[in-house]
Amino acid sequence: MKRTELPRAEALCARYLDKKQPVLAAVSGGADSMCLLYFLREQGYDVSCAHFNHQLRGAEAARDENFVRAWCEKEGIPFYPGTGDVRAHARATGKTEEEAGRDLRYAFLRETAQMLGAQIALAHHLDDNAETVLLNLVRGTDLRGLCGMRPRQGDIVRPFLGQTREELVTYARAHNIPHVEDHTNADPNAAARNYLRLEILPRLRELNPRAPQHIAATARSLTVLDDALEQAAEAALSHAKAQDGGISLSLNCFLAADEVVQPRILLHLADALGLGRKDIGRKQLDAICALAQRGGSAERRYTLPQGALVRIADGSLTMAFSPAALPKAVLVENVPLPWGNFELTLLHKPDGEGISLRAPEDGEIITVAPCDLNARLMLQGANGARSVKRLCVDRKLSLTERDALPALYVGGQLAAVWRLGTDVTFLPEGGDAACFVRIIPR
Template sequence: MKRTDLPRAEALCAQYLNKAQRVLAAVSGGADSMCLLYFLREQGYDVSCAHFNHRLRGEEAVRDEEFVRAWCEEERIPFCSGSGDVRAHAHKTGKTVEEAARDLRYAFLRETAKKLNAQLTLAHHADDNAETVLLNLVRGTDLHGLCGMRPKQGDLVRPFLEQTRAELAAYAHSHNIPHVEDRTNADPNAAARNFLRLEILPRLQTLNPRAGEHIAATARSLVSLDDSIERQAEALLTAAEQNDGSIALPLASFRASGSAVQARVLLRMADALGIGRKDIGRDQLSTVLALAQKGGTAARQISLPRGATVRMADGFLTMHLSPAAPEKAALTEGVPLHWGNFELTLLRRADGEGISLRAPNAGESLFAAPCDLSARLTLEGANGARSVKRLCVDKKITPPERDALPAIYAGDRLAAVWRLGTDVSFLPQSEEDARFVRIVPL
């Protein structure tokens, strides 16, 4: 296979990368990122490699880092490594493990690129983009989400975005490019993206083998329209006033804009407050837009995920971020604990509403803490483990309600979540073995 077998990647490199400046490739050790590293070198770029260890997969993560390091040494490619405590960052910020991993990874990549004065490249391809579009569509999104990823997005360049996974696999095979496999990628229940890649896209491809390519191509065709909406939203936000924990916009100017621009403005306000867009879906946006169009002078308010609210009063639309969720706190038998909007008491017998679980093992303490949305529970009678986030969706628990739920940890292990249930490994086996966490809403 010749280099021209990835012509769209060559074209994107020519368009967005400067051969006179160093290029930094983000490399996990998987097939796609190893192809990127090899391809950039073959194209004549002065390429360096950056690998981030998320400390989530133990020995397998160490294996990945050593594999990439050894290959770079053999090929005489400069290698940069970094690592971070993703779970600690997730707990501190209230984000999912997936979001926390992305935060730390991209911070490392950008810092490394800045030190090297390098252009930063990622190995996302057309199938990744199709998955992103479908995931955004399922979760609820505006036009921006339907555009998926872009070849050039701020300081990020994605040379492979118009090449398919199959084309990269063929390229790797032709050039004998080695890689390592992340075992979690083969588990459809490990992440929503895995489920789409392993279960949904193959079914769509039975209707049309090029389904992924067509989804990605449609996303590209929407970019110019999305750019126009972004410019209008940016112009509207010039009138906004931002204070600590809130941002306000004249309600009249907000109402005068089209609904697509209004939705974009709300998402930009959320970004400005550090709330993030992931859990703000179409339903929440539609509710805010409907309330904004109502006449009268009465104050109106709606809750959003992450403790945020949108309030319309006194001629302004204000988005406000409430204080962070309570920190992890130890449960002491018989001593009430005020945690968030709840009072939790550890007891030896059931008394009222609460959570039943086994007694802690020797040296094991029980704690109340915010939910880790990506953590998994295996509930009694269920067919395997499910993430907290998916279980909340199944039980129709809204994002604001979900963010306030107390989770019970035994040491560092998730034992139970209020309104969801107790993991089967923490169910009591006898009355003597039982403990009960009484939960009283305040």
């Protein structure tokens, strides 16, 4: 077989790989990755081999590593092994084993490539890409998911992305390239991708033998539109500013973007914040966009994973990590206590601004803590108890102001909330304060 029988791979190599720089090929020992290693060497690249043992398949995984090592030694190709406890990483991060394995594998590849000053090449081919597009479609995705994999994504190059699995099998046979088989690849129930490859794509080929090629071609066409949306999102993000530990963008600027661009802007904000995109799905993006489009001056919030928060107020859309909840703390007589934006001091009599309370009964202590929005206060002269949340709304307190309010508890019961009032149960008898909590803004 002539090398030109993989013309699309040659073209991608010429476009994305620099022959003056070493190439690190990720090799599992399977047919595709062994073809990649052989092909890159035949193309004249200074190629090294990286193999990662995921510690998931016992003796078979050790067999794969030994096979790749031995072949590289025979062919004079530098071999770099890596390993990691995928199951432990999955437990520690809450990810699936597939996700955890990818994390560890890519970290190893990048670390090794950095050590060698090398480019990274992976063996994904056209059929892999068709499977990726279908899998994303079934699981639910946006335009980016329908674009599948790209020949170059960041520091990763995929020279075989334009070649079919069948073409690589033919190439391997023509050049007597050995490989090992992962027995789980033949089990349609082992992974969703296996099911697509073994059960779904064969049926699609019955409708059209070139179904994978057409799926991959459509994905390539969509990348043009995806790139345009990314550019529009990046243009809007150029107006964002770091503010109060978060990233803030003018609400007018956000709303001026097309509705299909707005979710991209949010994802870029998440990237800039360090939150990342993995746990932000279509549901969250749509909800935030709806809040932004609602209009009105009232503050709006949406909670994201990892303690992040989107706040829409004062003409801005801000994404930030929520501050840690303020602790519950005991007030000690005549000892000032810094708490949030306030300093609280328990006194015998009124002195400045603060809250007057009845005398604590035996065993009762006075504490300060964040207010429970669902807790209720019976205020003097009110027609029944009202929730803290309702009282905040009545007094037109913003969500930020509400979250900062110190609540006083006597014997574990809500006695008063600063700026809202004191429950009648805890008012001083006869109008004379038996104790006083002075509250000074800091």
